[in-house]
Amino acid sequence: MxxxxxxxxxxxxxxxPNRQIHSASEQEILDGYTTDIYFVRTVDILDSMGxxxxxxxxxxxxxxxxxxxGIQEAFNVLKNKDLEIWALPEGESFEGKETVMRIIGSYREICIYETILLGILASSCGWATAARECREACKDKSFIVFGSRHVHPSVAPVMERAAFIGGANGVSNILAAKLLGIEPSGTLPHASFLIAGDTVSVAQAYDNTMPENHKRIVLIxxxxxxxxxxxxxxKALGGNLYGIRLDTPSERGGVTAELVKEVRARLDMEGYKDVKIFVSGGLYPDKIKLLSEAGADSFGIGSYISGASAIDMTMDLKEIEGKPIAKRGRIPGRVENPKLIRLK
Known part of the structure; x- marks a missing residue:
């Protein structure tokens, strides 16, 4: 290769011929295999013109x-090239048309990577932005991103990492967590209870199996x-129970504010005021706010983040050999942004 x-x-x-996964490998991306062919054609044509x-x-x-x-990935694509690279810090907010990345150097070294850079940033920024909307809805309460099941596994770690940058407190995807230097978070699936045939017996086995410092949250x-x-x-776990999780399916009305209020009230009445209520299942900012006001303490958010639209990114040439230039409709020359920091 x-x-x-x-x-x-x-x-x-x-x-x-025996390739089993269709997604690009790390090396294929770095070698330009996922670029649009017209950029390669452009290099040949410009080469013929010298x-x-x-x-x-x-x-x-x-x-x-x-x-x-997504800037860490974008930078890694270019870091071995003879280029000057500037960008916003990861996690920084931006406005439409604001310069988020500037690259200076030989056009040959940039051309073939335009598609790749734009794709990395567009998807990552879309996911991070959706996560920030959830962060604002949660306020000071925590949320974990559960979105891997909604996207291709090749990009699931990228998505959950971007969500963490956007404001998630934790991720369930193992690789995403390791990339972030944290431990993956999560509870138990319905399957574990269905196989055992009883919630309490699984809860007790869960309690006995996990280390002492693990926060035991049981799906109920x-x-x-x-x-x-x-x-x-x-009653079965006593003080070892950190929280319960509500993930009621839509066929039964889903998780509602009324349900959260009732569960909270009944737990409090029996002396379990310290037991937290974790909710999940089709959450989005407006619903998060309602459930939070009803007494939910923490949230598991999947499809709202994983299904977020990419934020379209455009790369423009602003100078050639130091002279300002632009296509029709754009203003020639750099669009300065004091928030840019030099990466290389």
């Missing part, structure tokens, strides 16, 4: 406001009325 430099290199690509190595200033800007994420909507099951689990 070698880095694509021209159309001849594209012709030489041969894939393993101008592919002109020094350019390229700037990337978003089409709408959001939270910046599998078999019985949620309030009844919450009390059964609380």
């Amino acid at each position: 070698a880095e694509i430099r021209n159309l001849a290199d594209v012709k030489k690509i041969e894939l393993d 101008i592919a190595d002109k020094t350019v200033t390229a700037e990337i800007f978003p089409r709408k406001p959001g939270i910046f994420a 909507d599998t078999f019985k009325d949620e309030a009844e099951e919450a009390l059964r689990v609380a």
Whole structure:
């Protein structure tokens, strides 16, 4: 495998006929295999004219406001090139048309990576922005991102990492957690209770199996009325129970503010005021606010983040050989942004 430099290199690509996963590998991305072919064609044409190595200033800007994420990957794509690189810090907010990344150097070294850079930033910023909306809805309460099941596994760690940058307190995806230097978070699935046939017996086995410092949160909507099951689990685990989780399916009305209020009240009446209520299942900012006001303490959020639209990113050439330039409709020259920091 070698880095694509021209159309001849594209012709030489041969894939393993036994390849089982269609997503690009790390090396394939770094070698330019996921770029749009017209950028490779551009290099060949400019080479024939002897101008592919002109020094350019390229700037990337978003089409709408959001939270910046993905720059570590974007930087890693370019870090071995002879380029000057500037960007916003990860987690920084931006406005539409604001310069979020600036690259200066030979156009040959930038051209083939435009597609890749824009894709990395567009997806990551979209996920981080959705997570920030959830963060604002949760206020000072915690939330974990549970979105991996909604996206292709090749990008699931990228998505959950971006959500953490956007404001999540934890991630359930193992690889995402390891990339962040934290431990993955999560409770138990309905399957564990269905196989055992009883919530309390699983809760007790869970309690006996986990280390002492583990926060025991038990799902209580599998078999019985949620309030009844919450009390059964609380009595069985006593002070070892950190919280209960509500994930009532839509077929039974989902998790509502009224349900949260009832479970909270019944736990309090029986002396379990310290038991937290963790909620999940189709949550979005407005619903998070309602459930929080009703007494929910923490949230598991999946599809609102994983299904967030990418934030369109555009790369423009703003200078060629130090001279301001732009296509029609754009103003020539750099769009300065004091928030940019030099990465290389």
